Amino acid sequence: MDNKLLAKLPARELDLIKPHLQSVDLRYMQVLAETDEPINHMYFPTRGVLSMVNEPEDGDIVEFATVGNEGMSGVPLLLGTSTMPSRVFVQVEGAGFRADAKRMLDVLKETPIFHARLMRYIMALLNQVAQGASCNRLHEVQERCARWLLHTHDRVNGESFVLTQEFLSQMLGVHRPTVTIAARMLQQAGLIRYSRGQIEVIDRPGLEAAACPCYRLIIDQYARLLDET
Known part of the structure; x- marks a missing residue:
């Protein structure tokens, strides 16, 4: 399973x-x-x-x-x-x-x-x-964007997945132009490749370093609670 x-x-x-x-x-x-x-x-x-x-x-x-x-x-x-x-x-x-x-x-x-x-x-x-x-209250959009991309990457097979700017804006609670800027900054840093709604993670460790601490806190909580007997 x-x-x-x-x-x-x-x-x-x-x-x-x-x-x-x-x-x-x-x-x-x-x-x-x-x-x-x-x-x-x-x-x-x-x-x-x-x-x-x-x-x-x-x-x-x-x-x-x-x-x-x-x-x-x-x-x-x-x-x-x-x-x-x-x-x-x-x-x-x-x-x-x-x-x-x-x-x-x-x-x-x-x-x-x-x-x-x-x-x-x-x-x-x-x-x-x-x-x-x-x-959403404490961290910059670029950090939050990296966090959400990591969560999505964890749940798919392979390094790429479809995720439109519309979905990203809903995920982050911001307007699409803000998402465009955040995704462009991650791409320019060599962490992702983003074209026509297709996202490819090309530097996973770098993306983790760019994300806010919330990513690790959330997955650690899932691991701890679901690993309990």
Whole structure:
């Protein structure tokens, strides 16, 4: 299992979960959960990136969290509610597993280790949201841009991925011209190659050095919480 929530589960629990998992492609811009609509499925990505966004009344889209193979979509179901006031869609295409929400909730009653991992994932996700809010207030756009590119790079196969300036602006909470400047500076420093929405990481250590400390804080929290037994 390439999804970290499913990986390393005891065989007994995995045997109970597997019949409810369907392999699916995650298509670019595919909506997995709509605002205030019932959540019918949980998704466990194995590659690619999901985006969780809010849409204020003025029509802007603001991303507040991303999900890769470390996590899942459908968190509200684990907290006893069937909807959320946000939208989840595929930002970078990939693949994963889909499970019927009601059936998976029933399975969780028989898989205590899996349930505990999901609860710790919620804590890690909350840490990501909180750290992101602090980062947006404290750090320069170029540092934040490097951080988001690293998070995306962690979740895809290979060194390149599609990420438009529109998505980058949503991720960073800034206007597109600001994103253009930040991406150009990273490219001029020889850290990335960016052309027509295609980003290639060409100096991973350099990009990590250019990112704010939030990148390391977030991934360390995920590693610590998901590695607990």
